[in-house]
Amino acid sequence: MTTPQPLTIGIDFGTTNSVVALADPTTGAVLVQFAIEGGETATFRSALSFQFHAAEGEGRPERIVEAGPWAIEAYVEDPHDTRFIQSFKTFAASAAFTETRIHDRRYTFEDLLSAFLLKLRHHAGVAMADLPPRVIVGRPVTFAGGRPDEALALSRYETAFKRLGFEDVRYAYEPVGAAFYFARTLKQDATVLVADFGGGTSDFSIIRFEHTPDGLKSTPLARSGVGVAGDAFDYRIIDNLVSPELGKGSFYTSLGKTLPAPQRYYSAFARWDQLALLRASRDMRDIRGLASTSLEPEKIERLIEVLDDNHGHALYRAVSTLKQDLSRAETAQFSFVAGGVRIEAPVARAQFEAWIAPELTAIETALDEALHASGLPLEGIDRVFLTGGTSLTPAVRALFHRRFGASRIETGGEFESIAAGLALIGLQPDVERWTEG
Incomplete structure (x- = not known):
């Protein structure tokens, strides 16, 4: 039997949003709030932005990294020179993902997660000395990906969270965290x-x-x-509504033959985690070449504009808005307008559910x-x-x-239940029963 910790911290590192909660035996669980323009928020967007600015008269550029709402703000202010990455949790269990290069600098998954956590702590206003030694981190029952490597994902998590200063990193299944949150309401x-x-x-x-x-x-x-889950739903919306307007299903000519545009471009384009990498991949050169041989070059040019001008976040907002609208109504209007790209279409809920x-x-x-x-x-x-x-x-x-x-x-508690429950698990006298370290 172990003694309950006087203070525990639970972190729900999510694919879309992350939430942090603190708990003690007296007050229970309280969500960490982040001060943003116009108020506070407990949800911290799981996104990163990277910018390099060369100071006038100096040869070496300054690297500026942001996360959460501040990453979105940096991207909106300067989309052309900002590398914006979202849904990077999807890479956690992928052995195929070894690194990405951003402005000629190598970033492993551990580097991305470490950068994210450091900025999250900074915006929470928590000093290293104020962190409790133990953290309860949420983990999915099954990691995303075709052949997820669970041990690899947890090893990467361990490295990143220990860089933040935690000495005892424990993992609990995300639905178990939510169960502890819900159990507070049980009368029988x-x-x-x-x-x-x-x-x-x-x-x-x-x-x-x-x-x-x-x-x-x-x-x-x-x-x-x-x-x-939700990202897969987004994929279906993009694949059915957006990609056909950007050249999916079109043809190009090569050596006297008519060939279909490669599907792999659109498979990557429709996934948030891959979209951030497509712009900097070798495929980008081939996509540019495709515009000159395509039978519908205007569609390929739209694809190039979306990637070159970094319209990914605008696309994310359009897809999210459609899902929200279809949750409230039987039909909704999809509208993705960015730069010279305009894609609009009515969508019925039944149509979306078929996708x-x-x-x-x-x-x-x-x-x-x-x-x-x-x-x-x-x-x-x-x-x-x-x-x-x-x-x-x-x-x-x-x-x-x-x-x-x-x-x-x-x-209820759609965005807070897991983090709060994880922090409450940290107070359990038999915490080892619910966690793995």
Whole structure:
């Protein structure tokens, strides 16, 4: 039996947003707030920006790194000379990703995450000496990617978090963190299914909570996950609405033959983690050459403009707006306008749901795996807690309403539940039961 820590910190490093929470036995969990123009926010965008500015009269340029809302601000102010990277958590478990070069400087995943965490700490106003020695870091049940290497991802996390100054880095499954957050509301014993839908992964955990004289007892029963979520939905929108207007499905001529434009350009373009790298890749030279031989050169020129002029964030806003609008209405207008590029189209919710049908099937399969591993029938689940930004998608919610009925489903804390729960886990006397170090 270990003694509860007087102060613990939980960090939900997400694909889209990151959240930090502090907890102590007296006050419980409190989210760290970041001061931004017009107020405060607890969600810190998981994005980085890199700028190099040469001071007048000096030969060596100054490297300026920003993260979160400040990275977006730097990008908006100077998109041409800013390298903007988002959704880089997707690289964590990829052995194929060894490094990226930014302004002739090499960055491994550990370097990117370290830079991000240092700026996050800076904007939180936390000095190194103020950090507790232990941190509970959220991790997905299944990392994103085709063949995710879990050990590699955790090794990379370990390096980055220890560079920040933490001595004891522990990992807890993200849906387990959300379960601890939800358990505060329980008035009676319950078996809870937590479904956490983020940007890169959809994760499930089934936990039994029981009230005892010594407090709330929790017993893990099953877990599962799949590496698809909100970013995969974004991919479908871009692939169906945007890429065809930028040359996907078009043809070009070479040595007297008519050939289709390479699909790999558009596969990379439609993924947030790859879009940041495409502009600096060898493929960019080939894309420029494609414009002179394309049968629809105006479309390829639009693609080049989006990449050269760094319209990726404008595209992200357009896609996010469409998803939000379709969560509230049966039809919505997609509008991506940036520079000389204008792509607009009406979209029906049913149309969007048809596009994401493969991802919905994968999510339902992962849910079935958790239920099967628990050995429980559907009736054995007392409460269902849906959290994470992608849980707001009507088709995702409908999946659970069909299975469990509306009366057993609760939602909330879409962006705070994991971080707060992770910090609360750090207070548990049996913290080793819920974490791995």
